[in-house]
Amino acid sequence: MSNTVANKKTEKKTITICLAGNPNSGKTTIFNALTGLNQKVGNYSGVTVEKKQGGFTYNDNKINVIDLPGTYSLSAYSMEEIIARDFIITEKPDLVVDIVDSTNLERSLYLAVQLKELGIPLIIALNMSDMAEKQNLKFDVNQLETLFGAKFVKTIGTKKSSLEDLKKAIVSFSNEKTKFNNVEITHGDYVEKSIDMLSAKIKDVVSLDKLYPVKWLALKVLEQDEKVLEILDDVSQTDKQSILNIYNQEKEKIAKEYNEEPETVIAEGRYAFINGLLKECTISTLETRKSITDKIDKIILNRVLGLPIFLLIMYGIFYVSVDLASPLIDYVDGLFGSLGEAVKAGMGEGILRDLITEGIIGGVGGVMVFVPQILILFLCISILEGTGYLARAAFVIDKLMHKVGLHGKSFIPMLIGFGCTVPAIMATRTLENENDRKTTMLASTFMSCGARLPVYVLITGALFSARVASSVIFAIYLIGIAVGILTAKLLKKFVYKSQAAPLVMELPPYRVPTLNNVIRHMGEKAWMYLKRAGTIILGVAIVFWFLTSFPKISEKQEAVFTNKITNVKNTYNDKFFSIYQKFDTSAETKTEKTDFSKAVEANQNYKSTFLKIDKVNKDFKNAVKKGKLSDNSAAYKTLAAKRDEKLHVIKQENPVYYNAVVEYLKLKSAKKETIAGINLEKVSFEKRNSFAGRIGNFIAPVFAPMGVDDWKIGISLIAGFAAKEVFVGTLGTVYAVGEEEDEESVSLRQRILKDPLFLSRKPISKDLVAKTGGKYHLINDKSKKVVLVNGKFYRPNLLVAFALMIFVLLYLPCMAVVGVYVKEAGWKSTWFMLAYTTVVAWGISTLVYQIGRLFT
Amino acid sequence: MKLLNQLKKGEKAKINKVECTGELKKRLTEMGVIKGAAVEVLKVAPLGDPIEISVKGYNLSVRKSEAKKILVD
DSSP: OHHHHHHHHHOOOEEEEEEEEOTTSSHHHHHHHHHTTOEEEEEOTTSOOEEEEEEEEETTEEEEEEEOOOOSOOSSSSHHHHHHHHHHHHHOOSEEEEEEEGGGHHHHHHHHHHHHHTTOOEEEEEETHHHHHHTTOEEOHHHHHHHHOSEEEEOOTTOGGGHHHHHHHHHHHHHHHHHHHTOOOOOOHHHHHHHHHHHHHHHHSHHHHTTSOHHHHHHHHHTTOHHHHHHHTTSOHHHHHHHHHHHHHHHHHHHHHHSSOHHHHHHHHHHHHHHHHHHHHEEEOOSOTTHHHHHHHHHHTOTTTHHHHHHHHHHHHHIIIIITHHHHHHHHHHHHHHHHHHHHHHSOSSHHHHIIIIIIIHHHHHHHTTHHHHHHHHHHHHHHHHHTHHHHHHHHHHHHHHHTTOOGGGHHHHHHHTTOHHHHHHHGGGOOSHHHHHHHHHHHTTSOOGGGHHHHHHHHHHHSOHHHHHHHHHHHHHHHHHHHHHHHHHIIIIISTTOOOOOOEEOOOOOOOOHHHHHHHHHHHHHHIIIIIHHHHHHHHHHHHHHHHOSOOOHHHHHHHHHHHHHHHHHHHHHHHHHHHHHOTTHHHHSOGGGOHHHHHHOHHHHHHHHHHHHHHHHHHHHHHHHTOOTTSHHHHHHHHHHHHHHHHHHHHOHHHHHHHHHHHHHHHHHHHHHHHHHHHHHHHHHHHSHHHHHHHHHGGGGGGGTOOOHHHHHHHHHTTTOTTHHHHHHHHHTTSOTTOOTTOHHHHHHHHHOGGGBOSSOBOGGGEEEETTEEEETTEEEEEOEEETTEEEOBOHHHHHHHHHHHHHSOOOHHHHHHHHHHHHHHHHHHHHHHHHHHHHHHHHHHHHHHHHHO | OEEGGGOOTTOEEEEEEEOOOHHHHHHHHHTTOOTTOEEEEEEEOTTSOSEEEEETTEEEEEOHHHHTTEEEO
């Protein structure tokens, strides 16, 4: 004893431990409590499984903690299990701490038995020991240690003070190690004999016993563990064959005795061992477990109430993570917008300024806008997970989701997909099965996200009658859902056909989630997104900025536009001068054409008339703005009449000056409009000239089979890859109505309506057309639009518009989604997704257009 | 002998054999659904599938198609 104390004082150790345990065992809480803020989150190399590391010091000893993925077993069926197992085998931690739920020892210890089989030093933390005691479950810890061959420590994860015992056990474990080493778990006589036979052979194969414990390898061969069989491929063919021969012999023997596969016999043996152990070591049991959970479930999983409660909770999640997040998103968006403006103002014009403001700040902003949504979504998810409802939600909706080839847990990602695909892809992490996860990811890209809506609103608003516009948009959403479902079914049928992922899911007892865990979970997700996906998104954004901004137009072209503007200015100057001459007859001799503004300014009569008219006009405008009056409202008309009256009075006072001012104002606004038109023409030209524009131009013919062979659409579709709503702004630019145009814009809608692309192939008879309020429509249906182009009447080509909207719905998700997709599913799946969405979008749009053409 | 999916809500039984292979078998085994274990059907989901059973002192949900593979006495 004195020896141990002396050791403690002198030795300062660095100990590496792994935390293992079932999901819902409270492992995360213990990890957080042990390591505090000293944590790092990453991924295991090459896979999307989260790897959390941390550390703490205890009595001057440094302890590194690695949080292994939560698993029920260490078989080779899931990524998490393989990772946990490989990590223990290859990294050889000093010891493994298995966190078990004391209220559920029988199943929890199954993992512990498998850890013991690996032959590593093991501490078993009897977590939630307070709850076990409440349920009258008491264990003889000494007896457990003797029979199981591991250190047992009682813990309460939510109480930091209770972790002292665990820390102490970790640090002093090396002194006790030998005590547990000689206890081995036996699997029954038959299996033990088979293991001995296999071990003897495996020992001979030198390369094997170096890295892996021999007995464990023998056990795994007997279990026909896929990964271990792969290891056997590395040894010589004869060695492998002789090992397999022994396996086949032993399999026969076991089958004769038990009428079962060795794998099952071994598993049953483990449970038999646990059963015996618990019989020896449980002091008293009383079946009161989960009574509260049962009571809650009676309501929440009720046959009648279950579904409404589920829908209500899902609606709640959608509402907070989409609707409530949107002002935050706008705020972040605005913040980066004004940052860009500020930098723009502070820097000299040039490529560097554009790179910083549009490329980098724009790109970082494009990454950051998703953060509020991710935070809120994962707040919801970790509350659902922490309380235990997440598994119940899957339980309630699994039938429906399973029918379409998905899992009950796929529901939340699909739902979130209607808000934004980025957090939807991230939410697929709640799915344990890799195939389910990937299927859900791909299907969720077809759920029409919020950014696609402006595109539908613009196109339906421009071309469809107001009566059907909302139904058309709804149909688009339904098509998205249908394609998503079909995709999931196809994947299940052709790609993941061999493995139908089972549900078999624990419904854990309800618990109150700890604030600490919820906040950490939220923060971790946002951080992971920024660190991993964010860098990819930023990179793509900068490349994209380059493609849309270069090459600049030639100096010659630049000069063409400058000359045009100069000409306009000169022409109008002449016109202004002739007005001036009208009221100042001495003008021609007195003042030069170029310098008459001062003379005009000095003319008191002109000036006072100008100010009077200006005031009347401004008052009118302000009144309209204040009352938010529409052009055809009665109040507007009254105001307009009053304005005209006042103007008439001014005219009577001094007709010469009045006419001069009115003429001048008219010309001035015409001049402004003409110059703005030239500038827009220039921007449109620049867009078309850029690399992105050229690509758009180049690929436009590809869209011919779906009726949309047009460079403007081509460019907008390419720009839509930055973010789907950018489609609208780009369309505004290339139609030369201005970049600030949104989906409600009247002028953009007019331009689209009159674009030959969206006109019916043949004009319609004049007899069918009527006119109301300056707008043409069908004589028998006022809501159906008619366009007058070059003296002929046309109907909008709704089929082309519909095919285009379907394409926008289904084609490539935006670059932010691609960034997240790469990180969650890997490059291979991402390339597949990009190809698949493009082909599907093109195929379905073409199909719709070609079939539709047969009927129009 | 019956199949697990044929048990009514509240009915208790003992597992006799799990007749499936691959991932499902592995998953059921590691979750404690093995020969000799006592099970009770606790609930049926609102849409009629899956079902919730109690095994080894905790609650587990399985699809009916999966329960069909489990023979009980």
